[in-house]
Amino acid sequence: MEMKIQPTQPRTTEIHEEINGLRMTRQRQEVYRFLMGERSHPTANDVFIRIKEALPNISLATVYNCLEALVQHNVIRQVNFDREPSRYCSNLDEHGHFHDETTGTIHDVKFKPGITLTDILDLPPHTVIKDIEITLRGQLA
Amino acid sequence: MEMKIQPTQPRTTEIHEEINGLRMTRQRQEVYRFLMGERSHPTANDVFIRIKEALPNISLATVYNCLEALVQHNVIRQVNFDREPSRYCSNLDEHGHFHDETTGTIHDVKFKPGITLTDILDLPPHTVIKDIEITLRGQLA
């Protein structure tokens, strides 16, 4: 009996696994991994400086490209304070940002349990909200 | 009896009245007046274009100076959406901003009566909050 050749197995040996449909190149991996272990909400330049240790040839443009790709695929979040350089955050839970003027540090702020922000806002009915941003500035006393 | 000369009256003829301690020059007046009658949260350039009708020689740098002075003296508020050009708002009540993606317009959003935003945030005690910013993006359905 003639032997049928089995269809080749789907390749499982992808060098770069995807996250949220985003192909993870070496550069994206490094950016992602760094942000995951970081609570400080670094800027693109902070990321660049740090990533260069592992990838000395990486360019700042690539860091911006990686950050944008990760943001676009909802893997990280971009955070803006007034007109300062953008910062990046790997905390995907709904949260706000507190900018401590004394130390210059930024802290994630959670909502009290059971609270939905839209509950307290006076919005017209049927409003579709795609994104909410809450920013605080002050001192941690 | 010798007549004493009275000390001169304090001048009441100040050409430029102050608002919140800010001397109101002609340029600042025009910027302020324009913003007071505007709900659209215009950019510095929007203000510039419009003010030139009354003050053809005004410079964009002066518009920025005026806006900064007015913001610094709490006469108007500066509003930022991500990294777009800053916008300016003459509504001094505590409110957030809704960016309607469909039309590109910006709308003030009030809180429901009796609600204080800090009530629903999980902040460490004794935190001093100097400023809160709430930004929404979506569609007015």
Added chain:
DNA sequence: TATTAAATTAGAATCATTCCTAATTAGATC
């Protein structure tokens, strides 16, 4: 291995905003 598409790189360009500097103006004092 050859083909093709996607990603990266370095540097140039963009553009909102800020800075600088000289000229003008306003306010105070005579």
Added chain:
DNA sequence: GATCTAATTAGGAATGATTCTAATTTAATA
């Protein structure tokens, strides 16, 4: 009104985060 001083202005240059461009490299697929 003249004089002094400080604030404001106009206009142009500089800044700086981000984006764009063109060339190169890498990855996926055949």
